[in-house]
Amino acid sequence: MTEFHADLLIIGAGLGGVAASLSGLRLGRSVLLTEETDWIGGQLTAQAVPPDESLWIEESGCTASYRALREGIRRYYRQHYPLTPEAHIDPHLNPGAGNVSRLCHEPRVAVAVLEGMLAPYLSSGQLRLMLNTRPVSATTDGDRVTSVQAEHQPTGTRLDLSGAYVLDATETGELLELAGIEHVIGAESQNQTGEPHALAVADPLNQQAISWCFAMDHTEGADYTIPKPAGYDGWRTYRPACWPTPQLSWTYPHPITLQPVTRDLFSNPVETPHGGDLWHYRRIVARRQFTDAAARQDITVVNWPQIDYLPGPILGVSAQERERHLQGARDLSLSLLYWMQTEAPRHDGRTGGYPGLRLRGDVTGTAEGHGLAKSAYIREARRIQAEFTVLEQHVGVEARGHLVGAEVFPDSVGVGQYRIDLHPSTRGRNYVDVASWPFQIPLGALIPVRAENLLPSGKSLGVTHITNGCYRLHPVEWNIGEAAGALAAFCMNEKHVPRQVRASADLTRDFQRLLTDRLGFQLQWPEALRVQPSPGF
Structure with missing residues (x-):
């Protein structure tokens, strides 16, 4: 050694x-x-x-x-x-x-x-x-x-x-x-910390969701649809107990009020803090700011509620279970992309999703692999x-x-x-x-x-x-x-x-x-x- x-x-x-x-x-x-x-x-x-x-x-x-x-x-x-x-x-x-x-x-x-x-x-x-x-x-x-x-x-x-x-x-x-x-x-627990928002009973397995983020761009009229993920059929109907709809949708609980809120991909392209649609939320390349805009695409990062992985934690579990949940988080993220490419309701009322969404593994350094971020966001x-x-x-x-x-x-x-x-x-x-x-x-x-x-x-x-x-x-x-x-x-x-x-x-x-x-x-x-x-x- x-x-x-x-x-x-x-x-x-x-x-x-x-x-x-x-x-x-x-x-x-x-x-x-x-x-x-x-x-x-x-x-x-x-x-x-x-x-x-x-x-x-x-x-x-x-x-x-x-x-x-x-x-x-x-x-x-x-x-x-x-x-x-x-x-x-x-x-x-x-x-x-x-x-x-x-x-x-x-x-x-x-x-x-x-x-x-x-x-x-x-x-x-x-x-x-x-x-x-x-x-x-x-x-x-x-x-x-x-x-x-x-x-x-x-x-x-x-x-x-x-x-x-x-x-x-x-x-x-x-x-x-x-x-x-x-x-x-x-x-x-509240008995341990006295915190108003602590649980009544301590729970080591109550941990925040992890998210496996990814970058993507969009070209209208193109088709970059990925192969159907192995777990897609399950994720397509998966509805967490705290969610108002299936997780693969544009609707999710508002973080503060917990009431259903809907935010889609392109309907509200404003650039004010915490405003606008999902596309502009974590956009990392705005083509309008570059002189080669004709050859460059907007690129956005998907770190949205739809990829919060909830079926289980990665701490306090066996190595096998940890790996299963990490793989599950990857599969959820790819399933969201596939849903957006094939089924998601469009902002213009058309059907068939957005096949022009392209996974940008080159941006996240994983072009030769799964195309998502290198690691889960923990x-x-x-x-x-x-x-x-x-x-x-x-x-x-x-x-x-x-x-x-x-x-x-x-x-x-x-x-x-x-x-x-x-x-x-x-x-x-x-x-x-x-x-x-x-x-x-x-x-x-x-x-x-x-x-x-x-x-x-x-x-x-x-x-x-x-x-x-x-x-x-x-x-x-x-x-x-x-x-x-x-x-x-x-x-x-x-x-x-x-x-x-x-x-x-x-x-x-x-x-x-x-x-x-x-x-x-x-x-x-x-x-x-x-x-x-x-x-x-």
């Missing part, structure tokens, strides 16, 4: 893993970073999800490096794409003009920019990046993770990886289970039992009652803003979508109750099933990872351990100064924004 060692061993190169690498590297530490796919960037790239961000992301609410990522994506388009003069000079260029984000773009552009951010450290040897590498086991000694065993998937080569600090940046908190770290999955992971757990009472507007603003955390290591947004669950619960205040990320949520050298670097921090709903988005995941990487480097440089940093007000302030002065973190919201609750739509 081949051995590799670095100061920081980071398992998973999603947004949190890349951010953790950057902060550790900038603070002088060597990093070993693994990634299960051949693309870094996680939900932004391999999962093909344009960034869900705060309302004020252009002005406030993220770290300096996340802002550099966003501006790097825009700069990449200006340098390499034939933009119209108007698009080229737009300081807030949104290549897809999608409604969901101010920066809807192609996944491969984000891959290129992220690779550019890591390139100097790869060149110097301070960073080693191992793609197509997944963890298979972990070795511990008391309260420390001593090594992680991984497999390079194309070759089957076994690797023994170690670091003074081990960071779990996997999409599912996989390392927590492998290393025996105390953690939670699924939904807690909304919730295993979560550490942390020194401090963020509850709905800390951030939810309703849960805080007469209090204005989220809880102020003196150990803040970052900020975020998004509604508490939980998609329908694998146990039949409908949406939970409630207002939250702009919030902070407390240091205590990054520190496990027992383990000394493992840190969560993404969705696996100390939140609940409920508060995961607002801590799971792109800039927050990045901030969590960047803070974790900085914490590991700070502890190595200053000869402390993470729980000592939190236990000492002086050390906490020293660490926070490092975050703000060296790395450009934002630790609190401006007062005018702090008291603005997240609106619905």
